[in-house]
């Protein structure tokens with residue numbers, strides 16, 4: 001693989017593949033654009049969970065059990081906050097708190113989210129470029145029969161229980177691709193765009209909602225390949241399957257591919273072995289399909305999925 005790789009990532013599945021890609025792609029060639037939709041202001045802090053998860057995962061600081069936040073965490077701040085009657089539904093570990101405090105300080109000092117992210121990732125010795133997809137606020141609102149919910153209220157406070165009827169991405173119309181995302185999309189050396197196995201609705205659609213991104217993805221010479229976040233009719237993690245069902249989609253890898261193709265040009269799709277039977281129907285629709293073991297449980301499987309998706313892109317480039 002030679003040339004720049006752009007990955008679109010959100011959530012835990014995205015971070016896993018990002019780590020796999022970082023084992024295979026030279027760090028100077030790897031740009032990972034993080035979903036902005038989960039970001040929110042909380043306790044006076046600007047919190048960017050998908051940037052956080054990528055940052056901790058690629059710096060080796062993440063708590064792989066919990067899936068978010070830092071390993072070796074302590075919770076004194078939360079305990080003291082509770083004593084004071086503060087909001088404790090969103091857990092901020094003592095070490096994690098430092099990242100939010102320093103990011104918020106930088107933003108208040110006038111840095112863009114891209115600048116703050118580059119500084120923080122630099123301090124943590126992260127090689128690949130983790131970048132926000134946009135420097136403007138884009139906030140996912142989850143529509144439910146009882147009204148709209150801010151994303152983290154739906155995801156954490158209500159544990160994804162409400163029935164989802166749709167999504168809005170507040171701020172998207174006024175947003176622009178971040179400088180690094182725009183540069184990657186315009187890079188003649190772009191070798192592949194990888195859509196990570198993230199939730200299509202809450203992790204990838206907010207990125208595609210940024211004006212110019214979907215158009216650019218449909219215009220790039222490089223192959224655009226996605227890894228299915230659904231394996232054997234179930235989501236590997238999180239509410240993807242529940243959302244597909246609630247929005248009236250079939251709960252399948254095919255439904256996710258069709259969802260992406262309704263928005264962008266998708267050239268390749270990596271299915272898990274459990275879904276090999278779906279390959280022919282997707283190929284009949286014009287997709288180039290590869291099949292691999294895609295459930296990522298350790299560094300070897302993350303690296304193997306990265307190799308599988310990059311070799312699919314290689315096939316498409318020839």
Ligand code: FO1
Nearest residue numbers: 011012038048049052068069089090091156
């Ligand atoms: N997820 C939870 O389920 N409960 C939490 O208390 C929680 C806190 C948290 C703090 C920082 C951070 O970066 C992520 C956090 N998450 C928590 C995960 C977060 O809601 C998700 O990572 C994304 O928003 C969706 O992938």
